[in-house]
Amino acid sequence: MDDHSHEPDPDKRVTAPMQEFGGREVGIGAAVTLIGLLIAYVIPFLFTF
Template identity: 85%
Template sequence: MDDHSHEPDPDKRMTAPMQEFGSREVGVGAAVTLVGLLIAYAVPFLATF
């Protein structure tokens, strides 16, 4: 059987929950969340005035 996988060894692949992350990634996630909340709530609220 031919292996048509795009990865060198699919059995050694790591998924996101298994990978470690640092404070930089936490900061980026918090910033993205803040921008998303501003777009979702603040912009429509300010547009009503």
């Protein structure tokens, strides 16, 4: 049976959840989350007074 896939070896494919990440990426994610929560909840709460 012929393999007509576009990738040279599909078994060597790496997807994002499988890749390693370090403390820098965790810090960036935490900062983005905090800014999002600030915009979504804290700022509207402050304007209700």
